[in-house]
Amino acid sequence: MSPASSPDLDYIWFMEGTLPPESSYDNQTDEDPSEDEEEDDDDDEEWSNVEEDDDNDDDGGDEKPTAKMKLVVVLSALLLLSLAAVSSAEEFDFFYLVQQWPGSFCDTKTGCCFPDTGKPATDFSIHGMWPNYAKCKTQGELDGVIEMVTKGKKKCWPEFCNSEPLQLWEIKDLVKELDANWPTLACKGGKSIEFWSHEWEKHGTCSDLGQHGYFAAALGLKARHNLTAVLADTGIVPSDSETYSLSSINDAIKEGTGFAAKLECNRGVAGEVQLYQVYQCVDRSGENLIDCPVPVQGNCKNRVQLPAF
Known part of the structure; x- marks a missing residue:
């Protein structure tokens, strides 16, 4: 059969309740999620120690945030986003x-x-x-x-x-x-x-x-x-x-x-x-x-x- 013009698969909705409609278009990780959580906990502990060290070194002055502190904030935000993605990925049967x-x-x-x-x-x-x-x-x-x-x-x-x-x-x-x-x-x-x-x-x-x-x-x-x-x-x-x-x-x-x-x-x-x-x-x-x-x-x-x- 010869190719023709543009197809459209958006009509894939025939099943009641469970089959999703689908358009025409519709790093390997085999790790146990529990292992990921343990690694995340270790990372949190490590960074909290860094923050405590910074606090102990503080002489009470109004110093500007250090590069290390900024890095902690960025990494913490990325970690939260990653955890959010993992949790959403688990919401199916x-x-x-x-x-x-x-x-x-x-x-x-x-x-x-x-x-x-x-x-x-x-x-x-x-x-x-x-x-x-x-x-x-x-x-x-x-x-x-x-x-x-x-x-x-x-x-x-x-x-x-x-x-x-x-x-x-x-x-x-x-x-x-x-x-x-x-x-x-x-x-x-x-x-x-x-x-x-x-x-x-x-x-x-x-x-x-x-x-x-x-x-x-x-x-x-x-x-x-x-x-x-x-x-x-x-x-x-x-x-x-x-x-x-x-x-x-x-x-x-x-x-x-x-x-x-x-x-x-x-x-x-x-x-x-x-x-x-x-x-x-x-x-x-x-x-x-x-x-x-x-x-x-x-x-x-x-x-x-x-x-x-």
Whole structure:
């Protein structure tokens, strides 16, 4: 299928209560948070000792703040900001690993554009890994915590938990894998790094994995549970003429990965129902698929296509 004009994924809102709407764009840290707290406590003690030494040396005069005192203030402020980011990152229950079928993305009225690295493989590609709540929360439960996106009067997932931008040097060893497994199909310039940046800023900042850990976790899950191979093992392969029962797709995914998944469908240019995205539930470590703590019913019809790409 040839690339076309600008697509828009903002219509990904089909699930009631738990699935977040997603736009078309949507230093490795594996340390125990408790270890971070211990280190922070040590730092606080060290700097408090410095301040006490300065006080003891004070002869009572009105001296101007020293460079060391200013440094203490700056570092203390940075520490508080860091702790705030960590606490906000803990406000979720599980991830959705979301993979999209490129044939279904492109076979729409808006079409698609290939990235500057060329046409992606005929394979499910990563859309994102999104922190989510097992149960939507009321505004009252969240006041004073972090900003949340609203669905009705409840909050069902965190987003944009801090302002930390994606640093390419943090993931430089993953770029080749990301190009192959997490390409952009949006007609927004062909740079997949912009797609990755969007996903990190909107969703990754709400994890506690760090930039490298976040992307490495998603890549690892995709590699260990390859959906294209899982479906092909049961005879479900891309075709512009064949349709497949929804139950056969659900059964294939559950048998091949060990867990049920949510399925999202869209409509092709001719109005046919297509398997578009697969939502797999992942534990907070980002390492393991889990039974979804929310209902897995999607928006697909009884029979769907997996269009060629």
